[in-house]
Amino acid sequence: MKPGDADPLRKSLQPYYNQGHHDGPIVVDDWAGGIPQTRAQLPSVRIGRRWFSSLWLIPLGVIGLVLSIAAVREMAHYEWFAEFVARYPGTSTQYVEPVESGFPWWLRWQHFFNLLFMMFIIRAGLQILADHPRLYLNAGSKPDTEWMRLRESVPRHRRDSDDAETVWTAKEDSVALPKQLGLPGFRHSVGLARWWHFSFDLLWLINGVLFIVLLFCTDQWKRLVPTSMDVFPNALSTALQYLSLDLPVNAGFSTYNALQLLAYFITIFIAAPLALVTGLLQAPSIAGRFGTGAGLLNRQVARTIHFGVLVWMLIFIVMHTVMIFITGFVGNVNHITLGTNTNSWWGVVLYGAWMAVIVVFWLVASPLTIKHPRAIQKAGRFTVGRLKAVLEQTNPTATYSEDDISPYFWTNGEKPESDEFHRLEADNWRNYQLRVDGLVHNPLELSYPELLALPKQDQITQHFCIQGWSGIAKWSGVPMSVICQMAAPLASAKWVVFYSFADGPEGGRYYDCHPIANMYHHQTILAYEMNGEPLNVSHGAPLRLRDEVELGFKQVKWIAAIEFVESFEHLGAGQGGYNEDQEFYGYRMPI
Numbered sequence: 210m211k212p213g214d215a216d217p218l219r220k221s222l223q224p225y226y227n228q229g230h231h232d233g234p235i236v237v238d239d240w241a242g243g244i245p246q247t248r249a250q251l252p253s254v255r256i257g258r259r260w261f262s263s264l265w266l267i268p269l270g271v272i273g274l275v276l277s278i279a280a281v282r283e284m285a286h287y288e289w290f291a292e293f294v295a296r297y298p299g300t301s302t303q304y305v306e307p308v309e310s311g312f313p314w315w316l317r318w319q320h321f322f323n324l325l326f327m328m329f330i331i332r333a334g335l336q337i338l339a340d341h342p343r344l345y346l347n348a349g350s351k352p353d354t355e356w357m358r359l360r361e362s363v364p365r366h367r368r369d370s371d372d373a374e375t376v377w378t379a380k381e382d383s384v385a386l387p388k389q390l391g392l393p394g395f396r397h398s399v400g401l402a403r404w405w406h407f408s409f410d411l412l413w414l415i416n417g418v419l420f421i422v423l424l425f426c427t428d429q430w431k432r433l434v435p436t437s438m439d440v441f442p443n444a445l446s447t448a449l450q451y452l453s454l455d456l457p458v459n460a461g462f463s464t465y466n467a468l469q470l471l472a473y474f475i476t477i478f479i480a481a482p483l484a485l486v487t488g489l490l491q492a493p494s495i496a497g498r499f500g501t502g503a504g505l506l507n508r509q510v511a512r513t514i515h516f517g518v519l520v521w522m523l524i525f526i527v528m529h530t531v532m533i534f535i536t537g538f539v540g541n542v543n544h545i546t547l548g549t550n551t552n553s554w555w556g557v558v559l560y561g562a563w564m565a566v567i568v569v570f571w572l573v574a575s576p577l578t579i580k581h582p583r584a585i586q587k588a589g590r591f592t593v594g595r596l597k598a599v600l601e602q603t604n605p606t607a608t609y610s611e612d613d614i615s616p617y618f619w620t621n622g623e624k625p626e627s628d629e630f631h632r633l634e635a636d637n638w639r640n641y642q643l644r645v646d647g648l649v650h651n652p653l654e655l656s657y658p659e660l661l662a663l664p665k666q667d668q669i670t671q672h673f674c675i676q677g678w679s680g681i682a683k684w685s686g687v688p689m690s691v692i693c694q695m696a697a698p699l700a701s702a703k704w705v706v707f708y709s710f711a712d713g714p715e716g717g718r719y720y721d722c723h724p725i726a727n728m729y730h731h732q733t734i735l736a737y738e739m740n741g742e743p744l745n746v747s748h749g750a751p752l753r754l755r756d757e758v759e760l761g762f763k764q765v766k767w768i769a770a771i772e773f774v775e776s777f778e779h780l781g782a783g784q785g786g787y788n789e790d791q792e793f794y795g796y797r798m799p800i
């Protein structure tokens with residue numbers, strides 16, 4: 210028998226809410242404790258103190274387009290207009306040399322895979338957005354400071370985190386998306402969405418890097434990289450020609466028009482790298498490493514720019530597709546499928562086949578995720594698990610100043626309901642005992658006063674919830690290295706389990722496992738104070754973990770016991786924690 214096997218805490222872990230179906234399928238109505246499928250609203254945007262629906266963009270866009278066309282068609286009567294277009298024809302060799310080699314096979318296939326991967330990335334990205342459906346520019350994610358949102362304000366009477374009974378949790382704030390828009394659509398499915406997002410991010414990046422290398426190993430870069438400032442007047446000329454409804458010549462087989470070139474250049478060389486950088490800046494392991502948590506590059510700014518890239522990509526995809534259709538559809542699809550400057554119907558057939566493949570993957574992705582969630586978790590871990598393990602090694606050390614402390618700090622999780630916990634709370638933790646055991650030389654029982662008497666450490670650090678919000682707070686407590694020193698783990702101990710007093714929403718005890726190496730990091734502490742006050746119950750009293758390289762859900766609140774183990778396979782459903790078991794998160798969460 211392994212140490213602790215007869216333990217009531219270990220027994221309280223539940224393999225999986227859907228007992229008997231350890232690998233799913235997910236019953237959406239029972240998901241996350243039966244959270245109702247509150248739908249996302251259309252995005253609204255705040256200007257000053259007023260909120261405007263994004264639907265206004267439709268009439269404004271139409272009016273803007275019609276007025277622009279009217280204005281440009283009038284301008285086209287003037288001689289200077291004709292002179293300008295003659296001088297800068299829009300498609301010319303003033304800003305690039307023509308490409309003689311057509312569209313090579315690698316470029317055509319990479320173009321197809323790029324679209325396929327982006328379909329998954331965009332849908333899963335929208336799902337991640339819906340898990341905290343607000344965008345801010347401040348690191349503290351304070352309600353009503355968001356500039357964009359997909360639901361109404363956080364209810365005013367539920368913002369007080371000192372009241373653990375009524376406080377509005379981040380989980381309640383999540384919204385559902387239609388199944389064929391989000392991936393997988395249902396509410397608070399961020400864990401599964403992230404496997405799709407990150408796995409296809411990696412494939413997309415590999416495809417993109419290979420594409421850029423091949424561009425510069427051949428003459429294909431000449432299509433995409435302007436070599437003269439003349440690209441700008443030519444781009445203006447192209448735009449004017451489109452708006453005058455007198456479409457410019459399409460010589461795309463060898464030379465893109467200047468507007469097209471700029472759009473491609475921005476997408477490939479600016480938007481795509483920006484997506485990578487702003488994705489990484491949202492990670493505790495990166496932001497903590499570079500100390501970007503509070504400043505201009507804070508997580509919420511990064512999330513906003515990341516969203517901006519999404520908007521750019523969507524506009525690009527729509528405009529690109531419209532242009533393919535209206536500027537000579539058969540010829541255009543011949544270029545990109547067969548690589549020939551022909552008007553063959555085979556090009557159209559191949560284009561149709563590609564699109565059909567994308568539609569099929571589109572249609573099966575969400576149902577497959579709902580049916581086989583454990584397989585999605587495993588496939589995701591197989592694809593990006595090792596990279597996440599590397600990010601755990603960034604050794605984040607950032608601390609912030611008192612001025613950076615967030616005026617509001619979101620709450621998450623369900624507080625403990627047991628009589629035992631209520632009694633401990635009523636007695637102000639006088640009878641609380643932290644148990645530390647498992648693979649250690651010296652099992653410990655530490656009372657609350659004993660914990661307070663141990664060396665105390667303060668740190669002002671940033672919390673990163675998987676759902677997307679963040680907050681900076683000052684945490685004070687006992688370094689885990691001190692606990693390790695006292696307990697003296699055996700060499701066989703590889704993981705450290707934190708058991709909570711609280712159950713998760715699906716039933717079964719909340720717990721989470723951390724690599725033992727993290728325990729020796731100087732920023733890993735058992736906190737009993739927040740912002741200089743005793744920790745309140747909402748935020749995890751009497752004791753909550755801070756392991757700053759990891760995301761928020763791993764910061765177990767209401768800690769009842771700590772156990773050192775060799776592996777976590779025998780705990781719960783064997784995935785490394787409550788959310789890992791029940792909601793298919795990963796156990797390494799430095800991003």
Ligand SMILES: Nc1nc2c(c(=O)[nH]1)N[C@H]1C(S)=C(S)[C@@H](COP(=O)(O)O)O[C@H]1N2
Nearest residue numbers: 619620621622674709719748761762764766
């Ligand atoms: N026991 C327990 N601990 C928990 C949770 C929970 O549901 N139960 N939620 C986690 C999540 S998802 C987050 S983001 C943080 C939130 O901490 P806070 O409420 O202090 O902001 O606590 C983590 N610790």
Ligand SMILES: [Mo]
Nearest residue numbers: 674675761762
């Ligand atoms: Mo979270």
